[in-house]
């Protein structure tokens with residue numbers, strides 16, 4: 001069954017809540033991103049100059065139209081037109097420049113914060129959402145601050161200028177026009193709100209449609225396997241229909257604006273013409289003033305519609321503003337927390353560690369020691385928290401209770417960069433960065449690395465042979481996340497990287513799980529070389545990878561169920577015996 005793609009009322013409830021904080025958010029964002037104030041002031045000044053020239057034009061036009069063609073009028077009109085045209089070109093160029101300057105500041109700031117955000121932020125915000133923070137959200141905000149803010153200030157200047165001119169021409173006619181202005185404002189308020197809602201619904205349906213299409217296109221093999229093409233076709237058609245209907249509504253709303261504003265324009269003209277004729281007859285106004293009046297009132301209506309365009313822009317930017325200001329409020333990782341640690345000289349101990357992801361509790365009371373220079377294996381049922389131990393060790397997360405100490409000092413008190421530099425990680429699906437094999441092997445190195453060193457590391461990692469057979473050797477591009485290499489090749493490049501990094505602690509998380517036996521043999525050999533003399537912690541479901549460990553820690557239900565060598569645990573721990581039985585059964589099959 002296909003359900004309606006979104007609950008639209010909840011979108012507006014959320015938007016109303018966002019509206020309440022929008023000014024605060026803007027203020028915060030303006031100061032956080034360090035707006036280029038000098039540029040901003042220059043652009044505003046040029047905008048005001050342009051507005052001033054535009055303000056002068058109806059004055060000259062009305063004189064020329066009513067036959068007041070003197071030299072000063074002609075020269076004045078020519079200067080105003082030429083300068084106005086030049087400046088309006090310059091102002092648009094400067095405005096674009098300002099917009100880009102603001103845009104790049106926001107994007108850099110957002111990127112910088114994303115890079116320094118703690119891991120739990122990445123658990124909550126999807127990568128696609130983060131991309132849209134840097135692309136669309138920042139563009140929305142810089143458009144408001146860079147384009148709309150200066151032009152709106154100029155529009156305010158124009159509005160007051162026009163009102164002042166109208167009153168100097170004739171205060172009675174000006175007052176009559178002022179009575180009409182609220183009607184215009186009222187229309188714009190309601191129309192603006194309506195148009196905003198309809199646009200928002202259309203946009204929302206489009207984004208639902210886009211995510212539906214991208215999800216489905218990624219699931220084509222599943223769709224084919226389960227023969228659900230017709231069902232998915234129907235769902236796609238329904239989504240397209242929802243978007244089409246929203247677009248129809250949007251076009252009606254867009255169309256209504258024209259006749260209504262024309263009707264309002266007619267009322268405005270009736271007031272000026274009707275009352276103007278009366279004032280003309282009573283000799284209370286000159287013909288030139290009357291024509292000027294007509295032209296200036298047209299300008300005034302223009303400024304009112306600008307305010308409502310700004311209002312709609314502000315409303316449209318609410319979501320982006322809230323999302324970015326939330327990102328600005330997020331806590332960042334603190335790197336400079338204490339003294340540096342260059343080498344691990346003692347053991348690592350977990351004492352009464354309790355930890356969970358949000359509400360999801362993983363460890364209630366974890367106690368164990370990882371001895372320096374030894375091989376420790378961590379085993380336990382799926383979901384028991386083995387990989388979480390690695391995350392806690394690298395300080396991706398902080399325990400809610402208890403302490404993790406290294407060399408007798410809480411790890412949270414070491415400089416974070418130096419602490420993380422102690423680790424090398426090889427996991428089941430060692431992801432590489434997109435770049436060459438060489439760039440991947442030296443990734444994260446803070447010193448010059450010679451070709452000979454790179455080749456030596458690759459050789460120790462059992463990777464040299466296959467790298468030399470690649471089309472461009474070490475300069476071969478590995479594809480996005482290493483997709484041009486096989487799983488085993490990626491592992492060995494990751495091992496070469498770990499060898500070069502020469503870190504004190506090695507974390508291996510199911511490093512050979514996805515490999516066939518030939519590839520596994522290569523990777524195992526490489527891992528043995530890598531582990532020599534290092535403190536290593538291994539997670540593996542494969543008994544053969546762990547039974548030679550100096551210590552095996554069995555985690556179950558948030559605690560350590562048993563710890564010891566393979567032989568000791570076989571004797572003392574029922575869960576471990578079960579683990580061994582299961583392994584032997586699956587190996588025999």
Ligand SMILES: Nc1ncnc2c1ncn2[C@@H]1O[C@H](COP(=O)(O)OP(=O)(O)OP(=O)(O)O)[C@@H](O)[C@H]1O
Pocket residue numbers: 123357360362380381382383384385386387388389
């Ligand atoms: N980033 C996260 N956010 C929320 N919950 C998480 C996160 N990472 C892991 N978990 C949950 O924490 C629990 C422990 O996960 P973890 O990956 O550490 O288990 P594991 O023992 O390594 O599992 P497996 O053997 O299946 O790889 C699981 O229930 C998992 O769903």
